[in-house]
Amino acid sequence: MADAQHRVKSGNGNGLVAILGAGSLGRLWGALLPMGTTAFIPRRHAPDEYEPDLTYRFQDGHGHYYPITVPSLDWSTQSPDTLIVTTKAGDTLGALETTLPNLKPTVPVVLFQNGMGSQQAVAERWPNRPIMAASTTEGANRPDSQTTVHAGQGETWIGALTHSASPLITNVVNQLEASGLVIHEEPDILTRLWGKLIINAGINPYTAILDCANGDILDAPLFRDTIRQLCLELADVMHHEGLSSRSPEDMESQIEAVARKTAKNTSSMCSDVRRGKPTEIDYINGYIVSRAGAHNLAVPVNQMLTEQVKLRTDTQQEPQPDTPGAT
Ligand SMILES: NC(=O)c1ccc[n+]([C@@H]2O[C@H](COP(=O)([O-])OP(=O)(O)OC[C@H]3O[C@@H](n4cnc5c(N)ncnc54)[C@H](OP(=O)(O)O)[C@@H]3O)[C@@H](O)[C@H]2O)c1
Structure with a gap:
């Protein structure tokens, strides 16, 4: 299991992992990968601006706290072996537009965004680069600006989005396994991403609209009156995308089971609405709407x-702290 001792012991020979997006998930990787093998890519305000190391308090999955310091990447002396991208879906293309010109074209880029659409946009923009997508059930949040919490222990699947990524997957999985997290190679990453999309589409918007924890949606009339139709729409779009899907009834049972299992969690979308931040709705239910449009299908729910x-994001006024859970 990854802990502070593990970080000190395993720092050699692992290659440098650059992290783009020093938020909850980026700081989780920064805390768990061996010390000396990670660096955050800072937002540059001016080319000669000094970027200090990033220091924060990390609470691991057992509730223990550790101080963490991760340096900022110095492009003039350092060359990453892997880039992991932990920006929100809507920020990803823009963040990579400024980052990738500095990165060797053979370096694998691993996209950790939830939902769908941002990954395809990156793979289409840089088809000759080794682009991978990750789907993770790990959960991290920042209850305050100085603290990052590993809130839910899960698993991570990584698969290729572009041709040149395929031969590099095993190396990337090995490199990220030094974190102590459970990581798998995923030969069918699109189906894996769709699997998570179904759960996110069936839980996150309801929690954001109803302003409630995951479990509280289950008895709400909004959820009860629309979840079956939502699942019918998901199955219809998946069918037209050429993907095999579970039956709408199975999807509904699975969504309800996850909502029950994570009953006390606040979804990232609910948290974003509460904090007045942009949500990832365009990459979750909005992505379904856009794919439905491409197939001339109606998806009213x-x-x-x-x-x-x-x-709700347009009218949100008073920001609150960030405590999302694992959906
Ligand atoms: N947190 C989780 O448990 C979890 C689990 C599974 C999947 N995910 C997915 O992972 C992604 C990140 O989630 P998160 O919770 O870590 O979000 P987050 O806390 O909002 O972190 C995103 C980070 O990206 C930074 N950023 C945005 N544009 C940038 C740029 N151009 N250059 C450098 N940094 C930039 C943001 O900086 P500012 O704050 O300054 O804008 C922020 O620190 C999302 O797609 C999410 O759905 C998260």
């Missing part, structure tokens, strides 16, 4: 949920 979540 996904459309309604997307519009309702956007309405």
Whole structure:
């Protein structure tokens, strides 16, 4: 299991992992990968601006606290072996536009965004680079600006999005396994991402609209009256995308089971709405709406949920702390 001792012991020969996006998930990787093998890519305000190391308090999965210091990447002396991208979906393309010109074209880029659409946009923009997508059930949050909490222990699957990524997957998995987290190679990453998309589409917007924890959606009329139709829409879009999917009834049972299992968690979307931050709705239910449009299908529930979540971000006034859970 990854802990502070592990960080000190395993720092050699692992290659440098650069992390783009020093938020909850980026800081989780920064804390768990061996010391001396990670660096954050800072947002540059001016080319000669000094970027200090990033120091924060990390609470591991057992509730123990450790001080963590991760340096900022110095492009003039350091050359990353892997880039992991932990920005929100909507920020990813822009963040990579400024980062990738500095990165060797053979360096694997691993995208950790939830939902769908941002990964395809990156793979289409840089088809000759080794681009990978990750789907993770790890959960991290920042209850305050100085603290990062490993809130939910899960698993991570990594698969290739571009041709040149395929031969590099094993190396990347080995490199990231030095964190102590459970990581798998995923030959069918798109199906894996769709699996998570179904859960996110069936839980996150409801929590954001109802302003409640995951488990509280289950008895709400909004959820009860629309979840079956939502699952019918998901199955229809997946069918037209050429993907095999579970039956709408199975999807509904799975969504309800996850909502029950994570009943006390606050979803990232609910947390974003509470903090007045942009949500990832365009990459979750909004992605379903956009793919439905491409196939000339009507998806009224996904459309309604997307519009309702956007309405809440537009009108949100008073920000609150960040304590999302694992969905
Ligand atoms: N947290 C989790 O448990 C978890 C689990 C599974 C998947 N995910 C997915 O992982 C992604 C990141 O989630 P998160 O919770 O870590 O979000 P987050 O806490 O908001 O972190 C995103 C970070 O990216 C930074 N950023 C944005 N644009 C940047 C740029 N151009 N250059 C450098 N940094 C930039 C942000 O900086 P500012 O704050 O300054 O904007 C922020 O620190 C999301 O797609 C999420 O759905 C998260």
